[in-house]
Amino acid sequence: MKAVCISKANTIELLDVEEPTIKQENEVKVKIKRVGICGSDMHIYHGTNPLATYPRIVGHEVTGEIVKTGKDVNRVTVGDHVVIEPITFCGECYACKSGRPNVCKEVSVFGVHEDGGMREFVTLPEKQVHQVDSEIEWDEAVMAEPYTIGAQATWRGNVKEGQTVFIQGAGPIGITVLKMAKLRGATVIISDFTNERLALAKENGVDHTINPKEVDSMTKINEITNDEGANVVIDAVGSPQTFELAVEVASPAGNIVTLGFNETPSSIAMMHITKKELTITGSRLQTNQFGKVVELINTKQLTHNGLVTHRFHINNVKEAFEFIEKNPDKVRKAVIEFE
Numbered sequence: 232m233k234a235v236c237i238s239k240a241n242t243i244e245l246l247d248v249e250e251p252t253i254k255q256e257n258e259v260k261v262k263i264k265r266v267g268i269c270g271s272d273m274h275i276y277h278g279t280n281p282l283a284t285y286p287r288i289v290g291h292e293v294t295g296e297i298v299k300t301g302k303d304v305n306r307v308t309v310g311d312h313v314v315i316e317p318i319t320f321c322g323e324c325y326a327c328k329s330g331r332p333n334v335c336k337e338v339s340v341f342g343v344h345e346d347g348g349m350r351e352f353v354t355l356p357e358k359q360v361h362q363v364d365s366e367i368e369w370d371e372a373v374m375a376e377p378y379t380i381g382a383q384a385t386w387r388g389n390v391k392e393g394q395t396v397f398i399q400g401a402g403p404i405g406i407t408v409l410k411m412a413k414l415r416g417a418t419v420i421i422s423d424f425t426n427e428r429l430a431l432a433k434e435n436g437v438d439h440t441i442n443p444k445e446v447d448s449m450t451k452i453n454e455i456t457n458d459e460g461a462n463v464v465i466d467a468v469g470s471p472q473t474f475e476l477a478v479e480v481a482s483p484a485g486n487i488v489t490l491g492f493n494e495t496p497s498s499i500a501m502m503h504i505t506k507k508e509l510t511i512t513g514s515r516l517q518t519n520q521f522g523k524v525v526e527l528i529n530t531k532q533l534t535h536n537g538l539v540t541h542r543f544h545i546n547n548v549k550e551a552f553e554f555i556e557k558n559p560d561k562v563r564k565a566v567i568e569f570e
């Protein structure tokens with residue numbers, strides 16, 4: 232079968248590998264239908280993801296159909312359409328015991344720390360698959376994992392109806408955060424340097440947009456919120472500057488959520504945090520968000536709505552990675568298809 236392998240930085244190969252077989256009775260075999268290409272896959276490709284090891288079959292945004300099940304599998308059956316939950320964890324450490332296995336000290340992400348879904352078939356424990364209604368299109372189902380990132384960030388930020396939420400960055404992640412914040416009933420402001428991305432945010436229900444090249448974010452937010460500030464600020468850019476701005480524009484009693492993995496320190500005055508009693512939380516991957524997200528996909532409350540812009544056959548995967556690299560303005564989400 233075909234598998235997309237990043238053998239080392241900047242080298243992507245379409246390999247012919249042996250088809251996997253079920254080894255444990257709790258496993259299912261999935262015929263892959265679509266795999267989304269994420270910013271982090273591009274980082275693995277460029278050798279800039281410190282967590283990834285090589286050679287690596289990438290792909291953590293994965294949907295497909297069950298073609299075989301082990302004897303102990305009882306939640307899903309052959310023919311079911313599923314999305315894959317891409318994390319495994321130890322179950323023993325403090326984070327796992329606190330119900331936060333996504334930050335387990337031994338967390339392993341499918342397609343990052345271990346081989347992922349960009350191949351024709353995978354086998355994995357049934358607890359890692361979630362059933363999606365079979366009438367849902369593959370292009371919708373493949374967005375489940377990115378939506379869980381938005382679901383986690385809005386859960387970590389405790390986004391509620393009536394609040395004003397400021398999202399920095401209208402890339403794919405900012406847009407998934409936007410969708411989840413709107414479903415939670417918030418008024419949402421989003422910023423981005425690219426007007427094309429702000430236009431996509433408008434198509435996805437944002438209430439106010441800011442291009443920081445054209446207007447001052449702080450002034451605009453004060454104007455919108457009657458000088459109160461944003462009740463929740465979610466940083467979907469991840470630069471030292473966006474983190475600094477988050478602390479400044481948050482309202483008293485506000486929450487700040489970081490999503491970025493930037494190692495460069497920000498310069499933040501403690502005074503803002505103490506005086507306004509801010510809560511600052513990180514948000515990484517997801518905990519228990521797949522069930523809710525799949526329900527929202529099944530009931531068509533979550534639709535990609537213009538996010539999936541490009542499809543490439545697995546045979547043309549090199550072309551796909553090159554295209555995304557050269558056309559960041561055109562590509563919102565590109566997916567690999569298999570049929």
Ligand SMILES: NC(=O)c1ccc[n+]([C@@H]2O[C@H](COP(=O)([O-])OP(=O)(O)OC[C@H]3O[C@@H](n4cnc5c(N)ncnc54)[C@H](O)[C@@H]3O)[C@@H](O)[C@H]2O)c1
Pocket residue numbers: 270380399400401402403404405422423424425428443467468469470472473489490491492514515516517
């Ligand atoms: N924590 C997690 O679980 C998780 C998961 C996926 C991605 N991420 C992180 O989320 C971030 C966003 O991911 P993405 O795929 O959407 O990235 P992206 O690069 O496609 O989008 C980022 C957007 O931010 C905009 N931007 C840059 N500087 C800005 C600024 N100062 N103000 C406003 N907008 C600005 C860019 O124009 C771009 O449109 C990245 O840092 C990524 O590492 C985190």
Ligand SMILES: [Zn+2]
Pocket residue numbers: 269270271291292377
């Ligand atoms: Zn991703």
Ligand SMILES: [Zn+2]
Pocket residue numbers: 320321322323324325326327328332335336337
């Ligand atoms: Zn653990």
